[in-house]
Every structure is written in structure tokens, then in C-alpha cells.
Amino acid sequence: MSSLPTVPRLPKFRGSKARALGLAAAVLLPLQGCATIDRLPFTEAQQGAAVIPGIATARFWADAPDAGRQMATSFTGTRGEKTMLALSGGSDNGAYGAGILNGWSRAGTRPEFSIVTGVSTGALIAPFAFLGPDQDATLARIYTTISAKDIYRGRFALAIPGSTSAASTKPLEQLIAAVMTDGLIDRIGREHARGRRLFVGTANLDAQRMVIWNMGAIAASRAPGRRLLFRQVLLASSSVPGLFAPVMIRAESGGRAIAEMHVDGGTSTQVLTLPDEAISGDPAAGARPLHIYVIVNNKLNGEFHLVTPKTIPIATQSITMNLRSSLAASVDLSYLYARAHGIDFNLSFIGRDYPGGERKLFDTAYMHALYEYGFKLGTQGEIWNKRPPGQAE
Numbered sequence: 001m002s003s004l005p006t007v008p009r010l011p012k013f014r015g016s017k018a019r020a021l022g023l024a025a026a027v028l029l030p031l032q033g034c035a036t037i038d039r040l041p042f043t044e045a046q047q048g049a050a051v052i053p054g055i056a057t058a059r060f061w062a063d064a065p066d067a068g069r070q071m072a073t074s075f076t077g078t079r080g081e082k083t084m085l086a087l088s089g090g091s092d093n094g095a096y097g098a099g100i101l102n103g104w105s106r107a108g109t110r111p112e113f114s115i116v117t118g119v120s121t122g123a124l125i126a127p128f129a130f131l132g133p134d135q136d137a138t139l140a141r142i143y144t145t146i147s148a149k150d151i152y153r154g155r156f157a158l159a160i161p162g163s164t165s166a167a168s169t170k171p172l173e174q175l176i177a178a179v180m181t182d183g184l185i186d187r188i189g190r191e192h193a194r195g196r197r198l199f200v201g202t203a204n205l206d207a208q209r210m211v212i213w214n215m216g217a218i219a220a221s222r223a224p225g226r227r228l229l230f231r232q233v234l235l236a237s238s239s240v241p242g243l244f245a246p247v248m249i250r251a252e253s254g255g256r257a258i259a260e261m262h263v264d265g266g267t268s269t270q271v272l273t274l275p276d277e278a279i280s281g282d283p284a285a286g287a288r289p290l291h292i293y294v295i296v297n298n299k300l301n302g303e304f305h306l307v308t309p310k311t312i313p314i315a316t317q318s319i320t321m322n323l324r325s326s327l328a329a330s331v332d333l334s335y336l337y338a339r340a341h342g343i344d345f346n347l348s349f350i351g352r353d354y355p356g357g358e359r360k361l362f363d364t365a366y367m368h369a370l371y372e373y374g375f376k377l378g379t380q381g382e383i384w385n386k387r388p389p390g391q392a393e
Helices: 017-031 044-048 090-108 121-131 133-145 159-161 170-179 183-193 217-222 225-235 311-340 362-380
Strands: 059-061 082-087 117-120 198-204 209-214 249-251 254-262 290-296 346-347
Touching: 044 254, 082 121, 090 121, 090 133, 090 290, 090 362, 117 121, 121 133, 121 183, 121 198, 121 225, 133 170, 133 362, 170 225, 183 198, 183 217, 183 225, 198 217, 198 225, 209 217, 217 225, 225 249, 225 254, 290 311, 311 346
Parallel strands: 082 117, 082 290, 117 198, 290 346
Antiparallel strands: 059 209, 198 209, 198 254, 249 254
């Protein structure tokens, strides 16, 4: 495995993903109307007809009527069961998911997943979770040794008005290229050929819709830019709008090239499950059992935090409430769907009692401790809740 890239020391934003969003909003709102990216305009109809050149099945809309069918898999594990792993967003809290997965491997009970989905930081974990325990060392290394300098580079204040974001994600782009090698992408393509599926969500800002990318189909294709596209999607799914620059992905519509603007998949939803009869089969018809494992890289319960009566803390706490409420609603809906369809539902999330408080974003010590917390739970088998907080038996 290639070593992590060396990048210059960067300024640090304090707090969680929500604090970063609040800071970005405070910085960028007065700058609305400033020039950012120059690109040729296109219509809603052209966007609707757009495809990725050479990869017909590269992606689909999350709200498409046949989205579930397009996520279908025929792959079953050694016990004849299908398993789906869904990894949520959560910024540096992704260390929890990495720890859970590695502890689960150590316990010897981790299955070979039929389907893996990821959003935001979950998208960065997803390819390694998909490939299996032989990637655990890479996951641990990423989530216990990196810091803010490996993720973003703050821009000069005077440069922000003409920029697309408050910070550059060139370091994250370099990190993705270093750890997501050509060989690993090719392996994902081969696993796709076995019937396994890997999906990553991004938000298309122009369409204001979530896009689900079939990463295995991209990896398995013969398109010349497949590996670049694979890495671009991972970067896009992790690019918090306002703080980080959107990723421009090339598509074609009616023979004309268009530049689509994609950002953090968590803008649309924090976790991607989309269970459907097309995936699980009709339980009444004797379909093979489906087990869904949802790893939430965050706390689902609200936690008390005395807010300083100033703009950024108020905006930050408001965004935190919005993100957490949206996440909890998505998890609840997935649980209710699973219960109604006879699907085995399993949920893991950061405990409310886990220490939080103020910290630097992508603080190495915090991430290392959170990884160890998840790893211990995974190793001891104390991972799964059969229902979300607040849901009755």
C-alpha cells in the first residue's frame, strides 16, 4: 500500500462537521453572487438525459421508481443469506465505523457483504469494508493517523470570494489517490462480477437530487476514465458544500459534454439503505433471508450543549439538530420497513455517554480514541441494537 501523502501544515477549523458547516455558512453567505466555476449552462431536460460516457450503469437517481431494483444482488454468503452494510456520514466520527468493522473482523463473525453502501465519510470506508478484512489495516491507519492537514487546506480570506469554497480538498484528493489504488479498484470490479454490489451517494446540486453511484460497475467497466471517476465520486461524497469545493463530474447529454456539480451525499441523506423487495425478495415467497447492518458514525440521541449566544455557535447547533433529526428519521424509516418486511435489522451508533465537547476537526487523538472505542465494542460483540432509540418492541 502506498504511503499517505505528505502535505503542508494547514489551519484548523474547530468542532464537528456541523461546526464546519456553520463556519462555512458564516463566511460564505455575505459572498453570494460572487463568481465561482465557469461552465456552459444546460437545461433540466439535458440533465435528465445525461449519462457517463462508456458506463451506462454508472449511476441512477435515488428517488427513481426502480432504485431498489437497480440495487438488486444475487450474491449470497456461505449460509445462503444476503447481507447489506450501510455506512453513514459523520466526518471524523468515521473512526467509529472503522473501529467497529475491524473489531467485528477480530471477533470472527463479520460476513462477506452482498451490498455495501456509503455516504460522506461512510463512502470513504465503504470500498475497504466491501473488499473485506484484508483492508482492516488500511482503515485503521486512515482513521487513527490522519489530521486536518491530510483533508483540507484553508484558503486565504481574500481568495474566498472568487473561490468555490472556504477550503481546498487537494490533500483529501491526494489521500484518496494514495489509498484507493488501481489494484484495489480492479478488485472491486472483480467482486462486482461475482454479483456483489457497492454503492456511494452524492448530491447533484443542480438537480437537487441524490445520485447513487454503482461503484462496482464503474470499476468493472472498460471506460478509459473509470478509475478517475471512481476516485472523483469518493471525493464528491465527502465534500461538505461551502466548506469544501464541489466536484465537477463530466457527463454527456445528446452528444454534448456537461459538467455536473456534486457534493457531500449527506446533503441529501446521512445513510443509504433503500431496502426493497427487489433486493430482499418477497419474504412470503420463501426468499433467502436479508440482514441489514447500519453503522451510524454519530450519536442518534440528542445531547446537552450550552450554546454561546453568538452567530457561529447558534448556526452550528441549529445545523447539528437538523442533521441529527434527518439521520434519526432515516434510520427509523429503515427499521420500520425492515420490521414490516421480515428483514433482520441491526444498528450500531456512538453511545450518548461517549465524551464529546469542543475539539479540532479531524483531531488525531480524538479519532484514535473513537476508533479504539468502536474496536472494543466490535471485538466483544457488543455492537448491534435491534431497533433505534425510542422505537418500541
